[in-house]
Amino acid sequence: MDTRDMQKEVDDYINQFKTGYFSPLGQLARLTEEVGELAREISHNYGEKQKKPEETEKKLEEELGDVLFVIITLANSLEIDLSKAFELTMNKFNTRDRDRFERIDDESI
Template identity: 60%
Template sequence: MEKTLAEMQREVDRYISQFKEGYFSPLSMLARMSEEVGELAREVNHSFGEKPKKATEEENSIELELGDILFITICFANSLGIDLTEAHDKVMHKFNTRDADRWTKKDTE
């Protein structure tokens, strides 16, 4: 079943709301997001770069790292009261107007 961003935001909020600690501070979440992006970079380097994994390194995946980044992004947005659907719509409007002629379009035949 496909989920909307709003559904994902509510699901994450239900999860976080069961804990007394609640959401981390914005600065802590930014640090956590940076950590997750670093873990994604490591996985991409192992999969597409010149640095293979050591035999002792645990198995991980780009998919899981992207999932971690999505989770912390949703936490960050929720903690600040940001509607990610609205944020997405604003960003797409920006790309569709400001960058409308920036890239070479594919032929539509």
């Protein structure tokens, strides 16, 4: 599924409810919450802080999916095409940041 398909599927889902899209600020708060949940899971799985015995196990895949869903809702509500946004970002990395990090193929020089 490409980003346009994902954006359409989320739009179809949201538009079945009277509430519709939350405000951009409300969505940003929700995104912050979801990123926090992702951070907590990564901390538990790869960091020093172990889960409490009563805490349920969550999959990183689900937490990333939640973050992606909220990013898509935010983009949709602001009428931003994520494919175009991604192209702009990759162009930035491939031009401005082109020589920022040492490349694997530079080791042979």
